[in-house]
Amino acid sequence: MVKHSQTTRCLPWLLSCIAFAAVLMAGCMKDGEDMLLLPVQNDRIPATVLSAAELDSLSQYMDINEGNNPHNIAGIYEVSPVQLVYSTEGYYDNFYDFRMHVVSQNGRNFAVYRESQNAVTSDGIEAYVIGDGNLFTLYTIEKSVNIADGWSCELTTIVSGRKTAEGIADFRYAILLRNKQDDEGRLVAPDSFRIFTDGDGLASVTTTTLP
Numbered sequence: 001m002v003k004h005s006q007t008t009r010c011l012p013w014l015l016s017c018i019a020f021a022a023v024l025m026a027g028c029m030k031d032g033e034d035m036l037l038l039p040v041q042n043d044r045i046p047a048t049v050l051s052a053a054e055l056d057s058l059s060q061y062m063d064i065n066e067g068n069n070p071h072n073i074a075g076i077y078e079v080s081p082v083q084l085v086y087s088t089e090g091y092y093d094n095f096y097d098f099r100m101h102v103v104s105q106n107g108r109n110f111a112v113y114r115e116s117q118n119a120v121t122s123d124g125i126e127a128y129v130i131g132d133g134n135l136f137t138l139y140t141i142e143k144s145v146n147i148a149d150g151w152s153c154e155l156t157t158i159v160s161g162r163k164t165a166e167g168i169a170d171f172r173y174a175i176l177l178r179n180k181q182d183d184e185g186r187l188v189a190p191d192s193f194r195i196f197t198d199g200d201g202l203a204s205v206t207t208t209t210l211p
Helices: 052-059
Strands: 032-035 068-070 075-079 082-087 098-103 110-117 125-133 135-146 151-163 167-182 193-198 203-205
Touching: 052 193, 075 167, 110 135
Parallel strands: 068 125
Antiparallel strands: 032 135, 075 098, 075 203, 082 193, 098 110, 110 125, 125 135, 135 151, 151 167, 167 193, 167 203
């Protein structure tokens, strides 16, 4: 995910206030992250990950490609320039570009997913890929905790597009905030989401590795 910390990973799209430079959901710091057990339903995103109402809402701004025979999408992709497509809480600003790395997609379509932004790189988290041929959707779930600032939440990330030799065409990237505990009211409301794209619609293949 997107970072804003010298020593720990950060998901800056979480906060309701703009405490740091604008990234995918406004600046935040994280003390720790835990990968959750990822629900799988073979050919679609399970309702435990994305409800029918959420699926309808997201589908207005991005394709959710379904199926159980996606191409292998492993690779490193440059998302530049990052552009916000839609924000449920009405926040619009400029955002840092980032790279995403889909690692080791196996025969059961599980993969490891990493991101790098603003000179900080995330640990790998479990992801699952659905789709048919070169049309795919990838999703992940993780838990973020910041003890010092008194908040925790779960995050769902969804990436969709069309795999090509040049990268991911029709690229869309969504982040949804879940189940927050937030003593200071720093996070956006639960079930808020933002959807992003690459400025030219193509997240390009790159040979620049993540740190």
